[in-house]
Amino acid sequence: MTTPVCATASRAASPKPSYLSYPSFSSYVRARGPVLLRTARSLTANPCDAEDLLQTALTKTYVAWERIEDHRALDGYVRRALLNTRTSQWRKRKVDEFACDELPEPSGVPSPDPAEQQVLHDAMWRAVMKLPDRQRAMVVLRYYEDLSEAQTAEVLGVSVGTVKSAVSRALGKLREDPELAPVR
Secondary structure (H helix, E strand, O other), X not given: OOOXXXXXXXXXXXXXXXXXXXXXXXXHHHHHHHHHHHHHHHHOOOXXXXXXXXXXXXXXXXXXXXXXXXXXXXXXXXXXXXXXXXXXXXXXXXXXXXXXXXXXXXXXOOOOOHHHHHHHHHHHHHHHHOXXXXXXXXXXXXXXXXXXXXXXXXXXXXXXHHHHHHHHHHHHHHHHOHHHHHHO
C-alpha cells in the first residue's frame, strides 16, 4: 500500500460525506427536522416548495455552523434563514409557471372581426333611432345605461309597468328590423 504524498490528496481520494463533518448538525436536523418542515410549510403553498425551502435554509445553516455561537438558539437561526430565503425567492420570482394538463390559451375560436362588430353596432343604432322617442329613451336608459326598470321609470316620470310594456314593444320592433336579420 502506498502512502500519499500530500495530506489533501488523501482527503480528496476518500471524501467523507458532508453531513459527517458536523455530527451535531446531523443530530440537530434529525431531531428538529419535522418542526422546521412545518414552519416551512406555513411559508409556502406547496409542500414540495416547503421541502426545498427547508433544504436551502439548512444548507445556509450548515455553512454558518461554526460561526453560530449559541447552539441553543438554532431554531431561531433556521427560522430566520427560512424567512429570508422565502423573501428572496418571492422578490426574485417575476412570473409564476404552473404545469397544467390543458393549455390556458383559448381553443381555435376566432375572435370577431372589428369591422363586422362596427357594422353591427351601427346597424343597431340605426334601428334604435327608428323607434319612437319615448321607446328609444326607455331602451337607451334600460340597456345602454344599464338602469333598472324602477330607475328608468323614475328618470322618465312614468310607472314601472309603462317602462315594461314600452320596452317590450320596442324590443319587438327591433327583432323585426330587417337590418338586424344577420344577428338573429
